[in-house]
Amino acid sequence: MSNPVGVHGLVWVGGWSPEQARRAVAGSAEAGFDLIELPALDPASFDVALTSRLLAEHGLSAVASLGLDDATDVSSEDPDVVRAGRRRLGHALALVRDLGGDYLGGVVYSKLGRYTAPVTARGWAHSVESIAWLADRARESGITVGVEICNRYETNVLNTVEQALAFIAETGRSNVVAHLDTYHMNIEERSMREPVLAAHRAGLLGYVHVGESHRGRLGTGTVDWDAFFGALREVGYPGAITFESFSSAVVHPALSSALSIWRDTWDDGMLLAREAREFLRQRLGQDG
Template sequence: MTNPIGVHALVWVGDTSPSALSEAVARTKTAGYDLLELSLHDAKQLDTAAARAELQAAGIGVACSRGLAFDADVSSTDPAVVDRGAQLLVDSLTTTRELGATILTGALYSALGKYSAPLSDAGRANVVRVLRELAAEAAGQGMTLGLEICNRYETHVINTAHDALRLADDIGADNVVIHLDTYHMNIEEDDLVRPVYEVGDRLGYVHIGENHRGYLGSGHLDFGAFFHALADIRYTGPITFESFSSAVVSPGLSSDLAVWRNLWSDGADLAAHARSFIAGQLAASRPR
């Protein structure tokens, strides 16, 4: 298999404190994953030097993700709010680099939450300007930005592959890639196949999640078709399992993500199942 298989740290722990990070790294290694994704929602707790050393010692790659907040939202029309969001992104890029990661992805373009009105032209212009500047800084450090496509209840900036491609075109930077997530695709796209073909070689990161964010294969998503589409476009980038349960996720982030129930309580069993499921899908979708 050429695709690194990753797992989101929130499968294991609810924050990025030193003890939680150590636990996430150890569990990721034990479960046989290649990559650990860290959410930077509480990056102030993160000891980047220690985390990098632990990840390297375990032989595990790392990717970073985040969404913004309503008081630090680059899609706002309030200059002060946009400036706070831009600084948060710059700080997050620095943290990502210090961890040894080369990709910062997620909802880098807005707050993570339900908006009450469509995106304004002025707000979109702010997104393009800020991300163009961030992409230039990232390129100077050999890093990539991912635009994760999220559903309408979590952002009003990009909800479909078409939206994301148009935004990436307007940013106009080669180091801005598209991030597909099957959980969000299930809500917004017509199917799980056409968006993969539409994005094509601009796909840079993938989240695998069931329609209810529980055990893979326990919902109704057509993962077989999705993985065959990935094989068709010869996608070789990371495929990261993402699942949330209120048993693990911190209360604040649970509210942001509307995680109101325990879809699982045993992260180790969940992650072992997901690792096997993804590997099986990759093997089954390989051209014969």
């Protein structure tokens, strides 16, 4: 499998200051990755010119992901909150466009964090309409929008691939895809194989996160990697596979609470990244 292999920026840094940007991009290249996934939680704060130069210098491509918060939750019933969410999504889309990227994903359809009640019918409608709105603008720049399916403690909108496929169908937009994440699948799905096949059958398997059950080192938890990579191979998935891991050693302030990052699952980002790259190289049958 010749998939592009990426690494999430939060493996390296908790923000995107010039120094952090240099460290994250250089580290990703040194560890052998093809792309870096930018944590665009505050997309307007990115130095696009610097980031673009760093990517070119190190021969990396970039995608971006984010999760919304209470003030920007497009699944809210409050029209003002939905409008604020669309503004933030628009900033993230502009970041991807200006960096020459072709993918924006993550929890772009709701708040990233725990809810205390199910999504309402109006909230679901606002979310669908917002992603359709985003997709229309993304299409103008050749960008695909991915809806990341997350566990019940991080969203109340899309917890399973079945829900995501129904949601995407409601948007009616051909550039919206399903973003699978093994960490979340391991919590919510009945197997690691069937969601891959279902998304593929629908023509909507667009992006993949690989994360271990405890968000630490790959291969040291309970994720059924044989089933998952077997399914990717079975359907001939050609897209990006990006390693994502979180530790209290490197935390974005907005994510510590939202993702319940309370402990060190690792403390050396370079060691973690090198091990992950080798793990993926072996699973994908790639040459060193």
